[in-house]
Amino acid sequence: MAVKPEGHPCWADAMFTDLEGAKSFYGEVLGWTFGESSSEHGNYTEAYRDGKPVAAIVPPVPAQEGQEEQSQWCLYFASPDTAATAAKIRDNGGELVMEPMTVGDYGTMCLARDPSGVVFGVWQAGSHEGFQAPMDQPGAFCWAEVFTREPEKSDAFFPAVFPYTARQMEDDGVDFRIFNVGDAPVLGRMRMTDDFPPEVPPYINVYFSVADCDEAVAKATKLGAVLRFGPMSSPFGRFAALTDPQGANFSVIDTQTTEGDMPKLTDVS
Structure with a gap:
């Protein structure tokens, strides 16, 4: 599947204190299987349905250990230029939670908050193009x-x-x-x-x-x-x-x- 056009949802991930518990739950409910955790990227773990990437889960980063931050799904929107999208976010009253950051050869991301408080992500695809399963496929x-x-x-x-x-x-x-x-x-x-x-x-x-x-x-x-x-x-x-x-x-x-x-x-x- 090709890179998603600008503005389309292209990826979702969530942070869980109990990573194994999340695997068990979503594996049972949505039929997900999971890849190897990437220690290089904070044990980021991709989820698959019928071998196609559908989402990812990750444990809290060390600085957040012990904090009572609730788990939450984060949706990423496709962008051809994360830095340009980040500038638009600032110019229109949004806030950057995380500045644009390159993630290996996978792509470039940032996290933001809209003026009403909604958190979302932006993803400029590299080797990781995002969702690969068709939307009507169970688990996608x-x-x-x-x-x-x-x-x-x-x-x-x-x-x-x-x-x-x-x-x-x-x-x-x-x-x-x-x-x-x-x-x-x-x-x-x-x-x-x-x-x-x-x-x-x-x-x-x-x-x-x-x-x-x-x-x-x-x-x-x-x-x-x-x-x-x-x-x-x-x-x-x-x-x-x-x-x-x-x-x-x-x-x-x-x-x-x-x-x-x-x-x-x-x-x-």
Whole structure:
């Protein structure tokens, strides 16, 4: 598979205190297998589905040992020039959590925070091109949504940094927007309501494909995950939101099981 176009989600990783526990959990729920940990890069460990890279897990860096920082999935967006994207992030009110850094011959990355507090990554591919499994393959990354209490900030920021156009869902009950690159929808944005406890920070929720949403939820909760929402059928698929045993939020979706009509979307200037 080729390098993802600019602005497309291209990789996801998460930091876990219990790396073996994360392997066991995601291996069971999503059918992942794992490569050898790279000691040169902080025991960074790639996950695979049917031999194709789908994500990675990593233990905390030494400076963070003992801190109660919650595990969280980080989504990376493709960039042809990480330094140029980092400049756009700064110029549009974002904050660089980690300056652009070359990772061997794999590529160049940075970590950032949007003006509403959402953390994300940027990846300029070298030998590591990112996700290799098709989105509809069970275990593969499928979709992602920015969850924020200040949508107006994210709505201005992301199209200024990446080549996005936006469409707003016509629904008085839900404030939801979709960002496109060309005709391709690549990212959702959801306003966090009072249903989210105040201690939950804004974040990007990643979705992984599964063959059977209810079965995946049953496995996950049996292994100690907390079901936050669903399973629910929608025009996009049957999905559910979960928190894994180490506190990382994620969702699962069966895109083959759909129900209802697609929502109406309005172009936003």
